[in-house]
Structures are given as structure tokens and as C-alpha cells.
Amino acid sequence: ETGVTQTPRHLVMGMTNKKSLKCEQHLGHNAMYWYKQSAKKPLELMFVYSLEERVENNSVPSRFSPECPNSSHLFLHLHTLQPEDSALYLCASSHSGLAGERGSYNEQFFGPGTRLTVL
Amino acid sequence: AQSVTQLGSHVSVSEGALVLLRCNYSSSVPPYLFWYVQYPNQGLQLLLKYTTGATLVKGINGFEAEFKKSETSFHLTKPSAHMSDAAEYFCAVSERGAQKLVFGQGTRLTINP
Numbered sequence: 001e002t003g004v005t006q007t008p009r010h011l012v013m014g015m016t017n018k019k020s021l022k023c024e025q026h027l028g029h030n031a032m033y034w035y036k037q038s039a040k041k042p043l044e045l046m047f048v049y050s051l052e053e054r055v056e057n058n059s060v061p062s063r064f065s066p067e068c069p070n071s072s073h074l075f076l077h078l079h080t081l082q083p084e085d086s087a088l089y090l091c092a093s094s095h096s097g098l099a100g101e102r103g104s105y106n107e108q109f110f111g112p113g114t115r116l117t118v119l
Numbered sequence: 120a121q122s123v124t125q126l127g128s129h130v131s132v133s134e135g136a137l138v139l140l141r142c143n144y145s146s147s148v149p150p151y152l153f154w155y156v157q158y159p160n161q162g163l164q165l166l167l168k169y170t171t172g173a174t175l176v177k178g179i180n181g182f183e184a185e186f187k188k189s190e191t192s193f194h195l196t197k198p199s200a201h202m203s204d205a206a207e208y209f210c211a212v213s214e215r216g217a218q219k220l221v222f223g224q225g226t227r228l229t230i231n232p
Binding site for chain 2: 004006033042043045048056061090092106107108109110111112113115
């Protein structure tokens with residue numbers, strides 16, 4: 001596997017279910033991101049992990065719970081979701097470093113996304 | 120705070136015609152600038168980026184963009200559109216040393232035969 005992979009690619013769940021989205025990067029990066037992409041809305045940054053520590057949480061409801069066990073893996077745990085949470089969830093990774101350091105342009109590499117439908 | 124504006128949420132051109140997608144940003148210092156493309160039901164793919172040096176940057180699939188500091192713009196162009204260029208295009212900026220990208224709202228490009 002190369003690049004950034006996400007599983008599953010499609011997920012249908014009821015509002016009472018608990019599920020998890022998985023992201024894995026094979027690029028040697030040290031920062032990972034979750035984005036939500038809804039129809040007719042801009043890309044929304046949800047969470048940022050740098051060196052396995054959460055550095056940003058953009059007022060995301062607690063029914064979304066991220067987990068970053070190591071620099072290659074990122075999870076998004078879902079529980080008691082609402083129909084309005086239906087969207088494409090994108091994972092990305094980048095090299096996070098000091099300004100000017102080689103590769104520290106924050107160029108992000110994206111996975112193919114998980115299309116989530118909440119019934 | 121950084122912001123990115125993409126003029127036109129939907130652009131339609133004929134096959135073989137010039138493609139011009141506009142992007143303006145707000146920043147007091149030159150940021151890093153990116154264009155991404157997203158095909159249906161896929162993730163975002165980097166088309167090109169500006170970091171330092173030459174202000175005209177070339178990317179994949181025949182696209183290029185020019186960083187104009189005086190206009191705070193980073194417009195994306197392609198001389199001759201192809202049907203396979205139909206997709207959503209996102210402009211993004213990153214402040215030097217910042218942890219995240221700020222994305223524009225996207226422009227959907229349609230190619231007419």
C-alpha cells in the first residue's frame with residue numbers, strides 16, 4: 001500500500017450504532033488530519049494530530065472521537081450520530097516541521113475518503 | 120486569520136478552451152499556496168504548489184498557476200481544456216510554520232463537448 005488509505009470506503013449506520021473510521025499513511029509523515037466534506041459546504045477541518053498529540057479540535061461534537069495511536073494510524077470513532085453527519089470524511093497527512101525546514105510546507109496528502117450515511 | 124476566496128463556485132468551458140480558475144487570499148506575508156483537484160467520490164490530489172522561487176509554477180495534467188503578491192492571487196490556468204479535467208478544484212493556503220491549510224470553497228469545473 002502506498003500513500004494514504006481509508007477504510008471503509010462506504011458506511012451506512014443507524015443513529016444508535018457505534019462505528020469507527022480508519023486511516024493509515026505510508027509516507028513517513030508526523031501529522032494527520034480529519035476533514036468533513038458535506039454537499040455544498042466548504043471543507044471543514046475537524047481534528048489535527050501532530051506527533052501523535054491532538055493540536056486542534058474545531059468545536060466538533062463529542063459524538064466524534066478521534067484516536068491517534070501512532071504516527072501512521074488515525075481513527076475516528078462514531079457514536080449516536082445524526083442524519084446531518086452524513087458526509088464524505090477525508091483523512092490527510094503531512095510532514096510537520098519548523099518553518100523553512102525541508103518538507104515543512106504543510107503539503108497535505110489525502111486519502112480517498114469514507115462516504116458516511118446516517119439513517 | 121487567513122482566508123481564501125475562489126471566485127465562481129461553478130465554471131463551464133468548452134473542450135479545447137482556456138481554463139481559468141481564480142483564487143485570492145488574505146495574508147500579510149507571502150504564504151505557501153496550493154491547488155488541489157477532487158474527482159467524484161475521491162480524495163483531494165495535489166495539482167501544484169508555490170513555496171518559494173519562481174512565481175509561475177507548473178503542475179500535473181498541464182495546469183499552471185502564477186503567484187502575484189501585489190494582487191494576493193494564485194489563479195489556476197490550463198491552455199486547452201480536456202473532458203477529463205471536469206472535477207472540483209480547491210485553492211488552499213498555509214502560513215509559514217502553521218499547522219494547517221485553509222481551503223477555499225471550491226470551484227466545480229464542467230467541460231462542454
